[in-house]
Amino acid sequence: AQSVTQPDIHITVSEGASLELRCNYSYGATPYLFWYVQSPGQGLQLLLKYFSGDTLVQGIKGFEAEFKRSQSSFNLRKPSVHWSDAAEYFCAVGPLSGYALNFGKGTSLLVTP
Amino acid sequence: DAEITQSPRHKITETGRQVTLACHQTWNHNNMFWYRQDLGHGLRLIHYSYGVQDTNKGEVSDGYSVSRSNTEDLPLTLESAASSQTSVYFCASSEIAGSTDTQYFGPGTRLTVL
Numbered sequence: 333a334q335s336v337t338q339p340d341i342h343i344t345v346s347e348g349a350s351l352e353l354r355c356n357y358s359y360g361a362t363p364y365l366f367w368y369v370q371s372p373g374q375g376l377q378l379l380l381k382y383f384s385g386d387t388l389v390q391g392i393k394g395f396e397a398e399f400k401r402s403q404s405s406f407n408l409r410k411p412s413v414h415w416s417d418a419a420e421y422f423c424a425v426g427p428l429s430g431y432a433l434n435f436g437k438g439t440s441l442l443v444t445p
Numbered sequence: 446d447a448e449i450t451q452s453p454r455h456k457i458t459e460t461g462r463q464v465t466l467a468c469h470q471t472w473n474h475n476n477m478f479w480y481r482q483d484l485g486h487g488l489r490l491i492h493y494s495y496g497v498q499d500t501n502k503g504e505v506s507d508g509y510s511v512s513r514s515n516t517e518d519l520p521l522t523l524e525s526a527a528s529s530q531t532s533v534y535f536c537a538s539s540e541i542a543g544s545t546d547t548q549y550f551g552p553g554t555r556l557t558v559l
Binding site: 338366368374375376377378381422424431432433434435436437438 | 493495
């Protein structure tokens with residue numbers, strides 16, 4: 333069975349500091365991995381996705397993620413956080429592009445001045 | 446521009462009533478999904494459809510139903526609303542296959558069952 337674990341429920345970082353959000357997955361075949369962001373009261377927006385190839389994936393808003401098969405991880409990173417990055421972040425895994433996704437429980441990011 | 450819309454955006458209903466949440470997409474996507482979002486649970490899949498006349502149960506389908514009579518719409522029906530169904534509901538759609546494919550989400554419907 334596929335599953336996604338986001339170990340950190342809440343994370344607080346100072347504006348300008350670096351950020352890493354953790355995501356671990358369990359999946360029997362080649363996973364398709366996604367990171368979505370949800371601003372308060374909004375829907376979900378795709379930040380980036382990994383299907384194959386280069387294990388370092390670049391996304392929108394300066395985010396990147398690295399797929400590590402040996403660690404079953406797909407951690408999200410940003411070198412310098414802006415106050416507007418405060419939001420809920422969800423990691424998701426699916427069997428194929430476009431099919432039903434299995435989401436983690438999310439990590440809430442707070443950015444302090 | 447193509448989009449995915451949900452209506453209503455907010456709904457308050459009473460226990461036992463039937464409620465239908467609408468989802469409409471203009472991308473002509475084959476795949477459509479309904480998720481619910483609850484604190485501490487993230488998003489959980491309710492029902493999904495991979496084409497007209499196709500529907501499938503997800504992880505938390507009890508008490509919900511869907512029907513797909515055309516490509517654009519996948520309405521979600523709560524047959525007899527329960528307080529446990531108070532949640533935020535998201536509809537999503539995607540095209541089949543292709544490495545550039547993305548699942549697009551609607552703005553959500555906040556449902557309160559009293």
